[in-house]
Amino acid sequence: MGSGEKAAYLSGIDTRRVILAAFVLSGLCSAVAGIMLAGYAGQAYQRMGDPYLLPGIAAVVVGGTSILGGKGSYGGTIAGVLVITLVSSMLSLMHVPEAIKQICYGGLIVGMVCLYSTRQNTATA
Incomplete structure (x- = not known):
């Protein structure tokens, strides 16, 4: 979408779905990174x-x-x-x-x- 969300919407792109997909992908990447960090450290705590x-x-x-x-x-x-x-x-x-x-x-x-x-x-x- 870039910085022109309105232009992307007017072009026919479902901007809400793209934004939702970006947040879901970001959350998945964060979860995988957290699991890998906890595995590397051998323990998990909130502020690691x-x-x-x-x-x-x-x-x-x-x-x-x-x-x-x-x-x-x-x-x-x-x-x-x-x-x-x-x-x-x-x-x-x-x-x-x-x-x-x-x-x-x-x-x-x-x-x-x-x-x-x-x-x-x-x-x-």
Whole structure:
């Protein structure tokens, strides 16, 4: 559907079914990831995915997806994942504490949002 839900509906696409299918597929992927994570850890608890939240957001933002508008590309997201994986590996090799890693991820997010907002303001001026 893209960003034009109304245009897709007027083209004859059942947008409600597409949105429902997207949510169902997202839920299934989340369930499979949770099962795999619980199997890897050998136990399950409610907040076991929390350490992956900030690096996941950072990877998407570094990849070029706007935090406010949601416009981005798959290639950019993959590049962001590779960059965040590289940063995480480097910080682990330097034996940096987890709190400092979280600060680095937050700094990357803030820096990229500032860069994108500056670029957007320059483009509109």
